[in-house]
Amino acid sequence: MVSALGMTAVLGGCGVTGDSGGVTLRLVAADYGDSKANSSQKYWDELAKAFEAEHPDVHVDVTVHSWNDVDREVREMVEAGRAPDLAQIGAYADYAADDLLYEADDVLSIQSQADFVSQLALAGQVNGVQYGLPFASSTRVLFYNKALFEKAGLTPPKSWDDLAEAAEALKEEGVKYPYALPLGPEEAPAETLQWLLSGGGGYTDTVGTYDIDSPRNTGTLTWLKDELVGKGLTGPVAPGELNRADAFAAFADGDVGMLNGHPTLMKAAAAKGVEFGMVPTPGIDGGSRVTLGVADWMMAFRKSGHQKEIGDFLNFVYSDDNVLDFSRRYDLLPVTTSAWEVMSTAEEDKDLQPFLKELVLSELYPVGKTSWASVSADIKKRIGQAVSSGGDPRSVLREIQATAVRAQSSE
CATH class of the missing domain: 3.40.190.10 (Periplasmic binding protein-like II)
Known part of the structure; x- marks a missing residue:
């Protein structure tokens, strides 16, 4: 996935407590848009505003970077000792190996965690523990x-x-x-x-x-x-x-x-x-029994200690309406089973249905390995x-x- 819009804002401290006594969550995310008009910044700003309306003591500050820059931006923040609360990027394994991330159990409800498409959830695991939360997926x-x-x-x-x-x-x-x-x-x-x-x-x-x-x-x-x-x-x-x-x-x-x-x-x-x-995809003796799946990842850093607020926000992010909205905006596949079921039969998603059928038969890179x-x-x-x-x-x-x-x- 390639983005055309990059932003170079420099972030300050992460996970800080605001002047009003509330909590500010910092999210660094990748851009899936191909112009300023459909930048992921717009999606996240709308989602953050809706979340804040339900959680007035929590402010979500989102910075979006192009795919050319986002992984490096997060790495540099972590190395400087100012890890964001949340990062939505291309890989999670190195941060999990360094014991910097919350486990999925720490920040997601049982319902949210169980709703991930099984192949994607497994790909987010290191030694049987899930650290990488699938955020967007695709097949071929x-x-x-x-x-x-x-x-x-x-x-x-x-x-x-x-x-x-x-x-x-x-x-x-x-x-x-x-x-x-x-x-x-x-x-x-x-x-x-x-x-x-x-x-x-x-x-x-x-x-x-x-x-x-x-x-x-x-x-x-x-x-x-x-x-x-x-x-x-x-x-x-x-x-x-x-x-x-x-x-x-x-x-x-x-x-x-x-x-x-x-x-x-x-x-x-x-x-x-x-x-x-x-x-x-054609196979050696007929249709291929397994196809390639690709996922991008959300991860929650433990540094700020705002476990409850991070969890509340993530459960909001992974609600059906928000997963469907993001997937449809950017022609991507949903990472939850409930959203997959909706898109697999909805007329508005018919162009994606060949890819949706392949998702449940997909195999991903061994991304849990550093x-x-x-x-x-x-x-x-x-x-x-x-x-x-x-x-x-x-x-x-x-x-x-x-x-x-x-x-x-x-x-």
């Missing part, structure tokens, strides 16, 4: 260009073989990117995991141990290398140099036959008049080499696995 489906498919006489693929055959036909029709494979550094871990899951593998095994160089993962990347990249079916830019944003832009320009995409691609493609379809940051960085650095001409998927995956083992040993 396969987008295809309807006009290009119709011209080539194709139907949407259901399996890897179908996808390869469709890509061959699109190439014969002169399509620039029959299948866009963005393994560039912007979001290589996502595209990679989507493919590994569709081949029956993933980054970890069933007990959460890194299993990056498994035979299934090696087989998946070998198939990509031999059947798509090696046959010139992934376009003129090497996968390791193609970033997601560029792949999405090419799809919106009508130059891509197929690619994995998340909900924001719908608006970009529609704005340029591209008619597209969406189907579940080692994940190092592993993710290594995937961004190396994974494109695995599918390049002359590349060796097995040796690349072994190198990434070695990075994972080293990083995990220091957790």
Whole structure:
């Protein structure tokens, strides 16, 4: 998720007691908007005002930063000894490992905590204890260009073989990117995991141990290398140099036959008049049984000691009306089961329903591991080499696995 609006306000002390004797909660949040008009600042200001009307002794001071800045801003605040009461950012594990966060049990009602979509709640746990509160989520489906498919006489693929055959036909029709494979550094871990899951593998095994160089993962990347990249079916830019944003832009320009995409691609493609379809990610022998899920996180810092006020605010944040409002404003998936049930049947959310169906079958990055940051960085650095001409998927995956083992040993 990328934001276009950044704010650089400098915050003072956090969690202070106001002049009136009330409590001021400081929240630092990420911006999901793409302009000042739909900045997340507007959402949070409205929500804070509504909360304060019900809790007159609590003031909520929200500062929103772009995704380029928000994680760094929070890290610098924490390092300076002035952690915010709440942060809504991209990762929580390091702060949990440093014992800086409230547990979910400390700040959420039983009802609120139990309402999280189970996969998201599990991804927020470290050693069985939930510290990361999912705030926004997304999944991936396969987008295809309807006009290009119709011209080539194709139907949407259901399996890897179908996808390869469709890509061959699109190439014969002169399509620039029959299948866009963005393994560039912007979001290589996502595209990679989507493919590994569709081949029956993933980054970890069933007990959460890194299993990056498994035979299934090696087989998946070998198939990509031999059947798509090696046959010139992934376009003129090497996968390791193609970033997601560029792949999405090419799809919106009508130059891509197929690619994995998340909900924001719908608006970009529609704005340029591209008619597209969406189907579940093809798997090795049919529809993929598991898809990629992505979440951003809310966390509550213990430094201020305002546990009750933080809890009251968070239970308000995760009420159905507020979860639905945020999800609908930014074309994101809800993180609570009750909101998921509403959006899964509501006519106004029909465009998101293919993604909603995938959410309950999703698997997320191992974000509860502090080692994940190092592993993710290594995937961004190396994974494109695995599918390049002359590349060796097995040796690349072994190198990434070695990075994972080293990083995990220091957790």
